[in-house]
Amino acid sequence: MGDRRTWRIDDLDLRAALGDVLLPLLVAAMSFLAALALAGAFGCADLAAHWQGDTLGLLTVQVPDPAAPAAAGTRLAAVLAALARQGGVSDVHPLSGAEVDALIAPWLGGSAADLALPLPAVIAARWQGGALAPLAAALAAAAPGTMVESGTSWAQRIVALTTSLQACAAAVLLIVTAVACAIVAVATRAGLAQRRDTIEIIHSLGAFDGDIAERFAARATWRTAIGALFGALLALPVLIWLAALAAPFAGGSGPSLPAPMVAMVPMLPLIAAAIGWVTAQITVRRWLRRLV
Numbered sequence: 001m002g003d004r005r006t007w008r009i010d011d012l013d014l015r016a017a018l019g020d021v022l023l024p025l026l027v028a029a030m031s032f033l034a035a036l037a038l039a040g041a042f043g044c045a046d047l048a049a050h051w052q053g054d055t056l057g058l059l060t061v062q063v064p065d066p067a068a069p070a071a072a073g074t075r076l077a078a079v080l081a082a083l084a085r086q087g088g089v090s091d092v093h094p095l096s097g098a099e100v101d102a103l104i105a106p107w108l109g110g111s112a113a114d115l116a117l118p119l120p121a122v123i124a125a126r127w128q129g130g131a132l133a134p135l136a137a138a139l140a141a142a143a144p145g146t147m148v149e150s151g152t153s154w155a156q157r158i159v160a161l162t163t164s165l166q167a168c169a170a171a172v173l174l175i176v177t178a179v180a181c182a183i184v185a186v187a188t189r190a191g192l193a194q195r196r197d198t199i200e201i202i203h204s205l206g207a208f209d210g211d212i213a214e215r216f217a218a219r220a221t222w223r224t225a226i227g228a229l230f231g232a233l234l235a236l237p238v239l240i241w242l243a244a245l246a247a248p249f250a251g252g253s254g255p256s257l258p259a260p261m262v263a264m265v266p267m268l269p270l271i272a273a274a275i276g277w278v279t280a281q282i283t284v285r286r287w288l289r290r291l292v
Contacts, residue, residue, distance in 0.1 A: 023187045023220075024227030027276075030180045031231025031268050034173060038265065039239050041169035042258040043246060048162035059089065059127035061139060062147040066121035075143040076121045082142040083125065086135055091126040120147075180272065184220055184279040191216060192287050203291055213284035217277045224276030228269040235265065 061083070066076035076094065083089050095103075100122060127150050136148040192199065199212060239261070 023183065024223050024230065026183045027180060027224045027227030027272055028231035028234070030176045030183070031228040031272060032235045034176045034268060035232055035235035035239065035265050037169045037172040037176065038261055039235075039242060040172075041166045042261040042264075043242070044162045044165045044169075046258045047246065048158050057126050057128065058150065059125040060149045061123040061125070062120040062149075063123065063143055064120045064145045064147075065118065070143055075146075078142040079121075079123065079139055079146055082139050083123070086138060088128045089125050089135070090128070091124075093124045095122040095124060177275065180224070180275050181279045184224060184276050185283045188216055188220060188280045188283040189287065191219075192284065199288075200291060203288060209285055209288045212288060213281045216284045217280040220276040220280035221273045225269045225273035228272030232265050232268045239265070 061079060063076050063079050066074060068075050070078040080092065080094065083092050100119065103122075104119075132148060132150050136146075139146040139148055203209075203212065
């Protein structure tokens with residue numbers, strides 16, 4: 001009973017030693033950054049999966065000078081006839097002038113007529129074939145200079161982009177974790193320095209290192225958890241806003257947070273608490289060993 005009452009009493013006065021709001025605020029900032037990094041990683045994965053599904057079976061054909069005469073009437077007609085003879089090609093659709101204008105408007109800010117430049121005709125189709133080289137050769141024979149590109153190359157670029165962005169997000173998470181550990185370690189060492197005389201006395205009287213470390217770790221744990229919870233709550237409206245911005249690129253009409261991110265964000269306070277407990281334990285025990 002005596003031990004339990006002693007445990008409940010803050011005889012080390014850690015409320016004063018670790019009572020400032022700087023630690024929770026700094027951890028809240030780290031939690032906010034971690035939530036954004038997680039959102040970037042999971043969001044990129046979702047967008048990549050959506051774009052790969054859309055582009056993997058696409059076939060894009062560009063026909064320069066489409067109105068020039070050819071064996072089948074015009075170069076564009078010759079390419080369309082060659083596509084109709086090829087196996088594995090379906091849903092052939094020559095893009096209209098309005099569709100081409102809609103494609104180039106975000107990049108060039110105008111229509112094809114405003115540019116006063118000859119643009120190639122663009123044909124979109126579905127591709128279920130294998131190697132692209134025989135198809136490209138057949139279309140080039142029908143209209144020399146015709147360019148063919150399948151969605152596979154776009155899918156490979158999307159995978160490379162997603163991998164690089166996820167690597168950046170992982171690096172941010174590692175940096176945030178390291179900074180959080182440093183913050184907890186500095187705050188714990190400041191508390192040890194402030195209560196040095198008291199700790200030296202009780203340590204010389206036979207107090208175990210684990211008991212003293214547990215007091216500091218318990219205090220650091222709940223303060224880091226509170227800070228991380230505050231940072232996660234601040235991140236939620238930002239994440240919803242970012243999801244709304246990304247919704248058109250994912251084919252959605254409203255914000256939709258990836259399920260793994262929805263599960264990970266509430267876990268940030270638990271992860272921060274674990275970081276606080278482990279860091280405080282290590283810091284206090286190393287400090288106490290130097291007293292011997």
